[in-house]
Amino acid sequence: EAEVAQSPRYKITEKSQAVAFWCDPISGHATLYWYRQILGQGPELLVQFQDESVVDDSQLPKDRFSAERLKGVDSTLKIQPAELGDSAMYLCASSPVTTGLGQYFGPGTRLTVT
Amino acid sequence: QKEVEQNSGPLSVPEGAIASLNCTYSDRGSQSFFWYRQYSGKSPELIMSIYSNGDKEDGRFTAQLNKASQYVSLLIRDSQPSDSATYLCAVVRGGANNLFFGTGTRLTVIP
Numbered sequence: 026e027a028e029v030a031q032s033p034r035y036k037i038t039e040k041s042q043a044v045a046f047w048c049d050p051i052s053g054h055a056t057l058y059w060y061r062q063i064l065g066q067g068p069e070l071l072v073q074f075q076d077e078s079v080v081d082d083s084q085l086p087k088d089r090f091s092a093e094r095l096k097g098v099d100s101t102l103k104i105q106p107a108e109l110g111d112s113a114m115y116l117c118a119s120s121p122v123t124t125g126l127g128q129y130f131g132p133g134t135r136l137t138v139t
Numbered sequence: 140q141k142e143v144e145q146n147s148g149p150l151s152v153p154e155g156a157i158a159s160l161n162c163t164y165s166d167r168g169s170q171s172f173f174w175y176r177q178y179s180g181k182s183p184e185l186i187m188s189i190y191s192n193g194d195k196e197d198g199r200f201t202a203q204l205n206k207a208s209q210y211v212s213l214l215i216r217d218s219q220p221s222d223s224a225t226y227l228c229a230v231v232r233g234g235a236n237n238l239f240f241g242t243g244t245r246l247t248v249i250p
Contacts, residue, residue, distance in 0.1 A: 058237065067143075067227050067240030068183065081237060116182055127173055128238060130182040 027051040029131030031117050037137045043105035046134045049098070050119030056080075058128060059092055059102050060116040068116055074100060107138045140165050143230050145241035153249050158215040160226050160244050165209070168233020172204055172211045175227040177243065183227055187213060218248045 030049040038044045050057045055076050060068035071090065073081040077097040085092065089108070094100040104111055114135050118128040144163050152158045160174075171190055175183035189195045189202040189211065201214040211230075215222055225243040232239060 056236070065147075065242070067229075067242050068238075069240070070237050073237050114182075127171075127185045127188050129185060130175075133182045135180075 029117055029119055029129055031131035031134055033134055034132060035135045035137075037139065038107050040109055040138050041106040043103065044107050044136065045104075046102045046115050046117075046136075048100045048102070048117030048131060050100075050117070051129055054119035054121055054129075055097075056120045056128075057094055057100050058118040058120075059100070060118065062114040062116055062133075064113075071102070104136075107136075109138050112136055112138045141241075142166065142232070142239040143228055143241040145226075145228050145244050147242055148245040149247055150244055151247045151249055152218050154218060154220060156218050156248075158218045158222065158246055158248070160213040160215075160228075160246065162211045162213075162228030162241055163209055164211070164228075164230045164239075166230070166232040167206075167209060169206075169209075169230045170233060171231040172202070173229040173238065174200075174202060174213045175229060175240075176222075177225045177227055179224075215246075218246075220248045220250050222246060223248050 032047050057074045059071045062068040071085045072092045074094045092102045114133045116133045117131045120128040174187040176186050177183045187202040189204045195202045199216045203212045225245045227243045228241040229238040
């Protein structure tokens with residue numbers, strides 16, 4: 026069964042350091058999403074790609090976060106510099122062209138900033 | 140008003156009982172509705188989708204949608220301890236192409 030791949034699964038970093046997460050969506054899924062999930066809350070969208078183009082990054086803290094999907098397949102989310110408040114689960118999801126058919130999540134990256 | 144609201148629970152039911160999870164949403168133009176199950180420390184897993192008023196059944200799960208009341212629910216029949224998880228309601232708003240999630244309801248099934 027096709028799955029969304031993410032790495033690393035866990036990351037511990039010190040504040041002010043840079044950190045990067047990688048995601049490989051389900052083959053053929055044109056739409057890719059990055060979410061942040063704080064413990065006890067639902068996932069919140071950070072950025073949405075349609076192929077290689079950003080569709081929605083309105084909730085992405087652009088002073089420290091960046092995301093790219095250069096060839097329209099896999100994607101990287103970067104945080105620089107990391108802050109204590111960035112500690113969370115970072116989830117990648119993908120869907121066929123329209124999200125009306127549901128999104129499928131990868132295993133996530135648990136980030137701890139010390 | 141939040142886009143999607145759920146009772147955070149916890150909701151406890153005995154094994155074999157019916158668990159009822161509820162969700163309300165604010166945007167009347169919303170078209171697509173999903174339930175995700177999330178085990179502790181894991182990522183959300185899509186378990187049900189529903190698009191039109193009424194009931195949709197899949198095994199022990201039944202999703203119910205009432206657009207007039209802006210209400211969607213998930214029933215789990217014959218609850219098992221393995222159903223113990225947080226259940227997230229998610230909605231695609233009208234004119235949008237992304238999901239808005241509730242905060243989730245934590246369900247515990249007691250053996």
